[in-house]
Amino acid sequence: MTQPDRPLSPHLGVYRWQVSNTLSIVHRLTGVMLSAGAVVFTAWLVATAGGPDAYLGVVGVLRSPPGVLALVGWTFCFFYHLCNGIRHLCWDAGYGFGISQARASGFAVVAAAVLLTVVFWLVVAIGNGS
Amino acid sequence: MALRSPLGRALGLGSAKSGFGHWWGQRLSAGALVLLGLWFAVSLLGLASTDYWAVAAWVGEPRHAILLILFLITLLYHSSLGVQVVIEDYVHEAPAKVSALVVNRFLHVALAVAGVYSVVTLSVGGQA
Numbered sequence: 001m002t003q004p005d006r007p008l009s010p011h012l013g014v015y016r017w018q019v020s021n022t023l024s025i026v027h028r029l030t031g032v033m034l035s036a037g038a039v040v041f042t043a044w045l046v047a048t049a050g051g052p053d054a055y056l057g058v059v060g061v062l063r064s065p066p067g068v069l070a071l072v073g074w075t076f077c078f079f080y081h082l083c084n085g086i087r088h089l090c091w092d093a094g095y096g097f098g099i100s101q102a103r104a105s106g107f108a109v110v111a112a113a114v115l116l117t118v119v120f121w122l123v124v125a126i127g128n129g130s
Numbered sequence: 131m132a133l134r135s136p137l138g139r140a141l142g143l144g145s146a147k148s149g150f151g152h153w154w155g156q157r158l159s160a161g162a163l164v165l166l167g168l169w170f171a172v173s174l175l176g177l178a179s180t181d182y183w184a185v186a187a188w189v190g191e192p193r194h195a196i197l198l199i200l201f202l203i204t205l206l207y208h209s210s211l212g213v214q215v216v217i218e219d220y221v222h223e224a225p226a227k228v229s230a231l232v233v234n235r236f237l238h239v240a241l242a243v244a245g246v247y248s249v250v251t252l253s254v255g256g257q258a
Contacts, residue, residue, distance in 0.1 A: 032216060035209040042202070042245040048189055049248035052182045059182075082167055085160050092157060120171065127179040 019106045027084045030077035037074045075120055080113035152211060159208040166201040190252040202245045210238035 040062075047058040061067050087105050090096050096105055173194070177185055188194055213234050221227040 028212075028216065031209075031212045035213050038205055038209050038241060041205075042241045042248075045189070045198070045202070045245045045248040048182075048186055049251040055182045055185070078167065078171065082164060086164060089157065089160060120175070123175050124178045127175065 019103050023084060023106045023109065027081060027088070030081040030084075033074065033077045034081055037077065040074075072117070072121060076113060076117045079116040079120075080109065083109040083112045083116075152214075156208065156211045159204050159211070162204050163201075163208055166197065166204055169197060170201050186252055189249060190255070192253060195249050195253040198249050199246050202249070203242055206238045206242045206245075210234060213238075 043058055044062075047054040062071060087096070087109055090105075096102060173188075177188060180188075189198060214231060217227065217230045217234060221230050
């Protein structure tokens with residue numbers, strides 16, 4: 001390279017931290033986490049096809065305390081990436097570009113993701129209790 | 131060669147003309163995943179408190195098997211596009227970048243084949 005000192009995109013150092021770029025980075029982070037989750041999802045399918053022993057091996061890990069913690073994390077990543085992805089699709093269609101709109105939709109996405117995660121695990125807890 | 135400026139070497143080449151396909155594929159799979167992902171999340175709620183045989187039977191049911199395969203392939207396609215962009219953004223040295231992009235594709239295809247094979251196995255009956 002003849003000009004190695006030029007900043008390369010994304011050059012995070014020049015941004016002031018605010019809602020919009022924080023949520024954008026979280027979108028990417030949750031996406032990468034969900035890619036890792038896809039490995040576990042596939043392992044779950046392979047184990048199910050492999051028979052009861054293989055299934056219980058994978059599900060045993062997922063039902064351990066660290067496993068449940070990881071599943072709760074993935075649930076949040078899933079709902080956040082889903083809600084914020086819809087926000088991105090709205091932007092792609094040309095809607096919601098105002099600064100106040102983008103801030104409001106950002107907070108709405110975080111609130112919806114937290115709420116959906118809590119509701120999801122409440123339903124699981126109720127199902128396991130009965 | 132050495133006499134040409136970096137700008138001179140870049141000018142006139144035009145775009146690679148393949149960026150739109152990536153962008154559109156990511157959006158299209160995102161839209162499909164809104165529906166398929168919500169279906170899968172709701173389905174998991176029903177499976178959370180069941181045993182192995184109920185889960186195996188559920189996956190093997192034709193309607194569920196078809197939706198699971200659709201979900202898995204769309205998910206892995208979307209995931210491979212997303213991870214590709216992350217690699218392109220953060221890995222700049224050519225050998226590491228190219229090998230990371232190749233490994234990314236290989237892993238996603240391997241996962242898709244393993245997952246689809248498993249669902250089909252459960253659907254036609256019998257264990258892998």
